[in-house]
Amino acid sequence: MNPRPDSVAGLTEALRGDGYLADRGLATAAYVALSLDRPLLLEGEVGVGKTEIAKALARVLGRRLIRLQCYEGIDTHQALYEWDYARQLLQIRALSERDLADDSAVDALFGPAFLLERPLLDAVRAGDSAVLLVDEVDRADDEFEAFLLELLSDFAITIPEIGTVAAERPPLVVLTSNRTRELHDALKRRCLYSWVGYPDTERELAIVRARIPGVDERLARKVVAAVQRLRDLDLVKAPGVAETLDWVATLAAVGATGPEGFDAATIEDTIGAVVKDHDDLAVVRERVHELAAGGAPYVPRSG
Template identity: 55%
Template sequence: MSPPAFPLESPEAVWRLLEGERYVAEEGLATAIFLALRLGRPLLLEGEPGVGKTEVARVLAQGLGVPLFRLQCYEGLELEQALYEWDHARQLLEVRLLEALGERDRERLHRSIYREEFLLKRPVLQALEVGRAVLLIDEVDRTDEAFEAFLLEVLSEFQVSVPELGTIRAPFRPAVVLTSNRTRELHDALRRRCVYYWIDYPSLEKELRIVHLRLPELPARLAEGLVRLVQAVRGLGLLKPPGVAEALDLGSALVAAGAGDLDPRVLEPFLGALLKTREDVERVRERLPSLLAAL
């Protein structure tokens, strides 16, 4: 089996790497990342939308100085979109060109069009070929069990077989990050292959630190009021509670508008940056005066 590509020496080293990329992580997450890298296993991150699961892969790649390959999962995702497919249009043109030049031997025609130059490499194969890379398999819960079985096979051996070309093995194990919003339960076999970590909504102190790091231009008083408001809104039982990403979007909107204070008149036009359904917007709009008064 291929060796780990990223021999970071401790969870503290991982924590410093994340901090250097302005990602605020707790000790548990840094330890999970360290274990995944050291053991050469995928890291499975679950949590509510917008809590920073996808961002882990991005900052990890940036901090390690390696490429990031992202596979965005969706219902009906086929293996070809994850792994590879042949460029049939170019292959057909190649056959026509060779035939025009007088080539008639079917075996030679077959060999000429099944070469690597005609292979369209998708994220999983790209990451395996590079080895020292981060492979993000985002929202894996949107796929089906057949796709999970494919992932389990690839992530067990870190190699794939292309019948026309042979077996492609990773020179090093890429860092693999799987994210899930738990729209369905993942199979136990895939979970056992991974190092698992749940990313929860942040505490007030942690979220305030995130806002300060990501939006230093937002005045401290506004930042604290924004975070307290978002934390209160999450307790209203909304259809889609706002995550950290939405809190940052609202903060960016306030900065762009040059807002000097938080009041219903200022915030109402920007609720669409924080909330993503009509029902949630209407509910928060009705409660906005009392929410702000309680800050």
């Protein structure tokens, strides 16, 4: 592991050196989570960097990243551990009748050699040498959220056949949510909280420079200005920072290396890198000339 930064400014600079530009509020929340061994809950729109900060923290701290991707229907076995039933069956077939009569041989079938670790058990055993990312926790159901709350309280797991596994010090835990549903207050109280919003123009430009070195400054400014205007439209899925980076990379791939390449035809050809909904495409295609010209931001009409 790398030494932990000794201040918010130190963590901010470490993250910046890794290409992640955290604002002071987010960097402060991450630093306090590290200092107090508290989980960090990040909410915000899709594509604003919630998952990326967990990856960046793992790199700058020199810790292993363990990721649990949540989804509808996930259960505790898929998150904790499972028994390797195929290997157990092969072992049973290899045992003689005399072996099967021996209780110790049967007990060995439920020993560590046949245990498949899933992310949460892996994180408990790794302790503070890991960063545990619980991604899109809002996609899991209420029962799984309640189980997760219990785990985060003591970081100990009881496996009936083996015993209790506990972390001496917990890993750094980062939970993310896109707010597809409201999380329970009990989970929020257990965590430190930070809202990750869309960056302003200058911060987004700095992110583009950091993540895509050598990008033409004038092209980057035109792309960022266009994305900022798109967020003012009434789109079903507003573009995040991830889409901004995708658009810049796409433009470079098709040879648009300068601001003159950001014309209406090129925007129409590449808009799929930043707009990911059919209805939104129809809205944006009516404005490609405005985007190319760098016109004034769109202001929704009242009424």
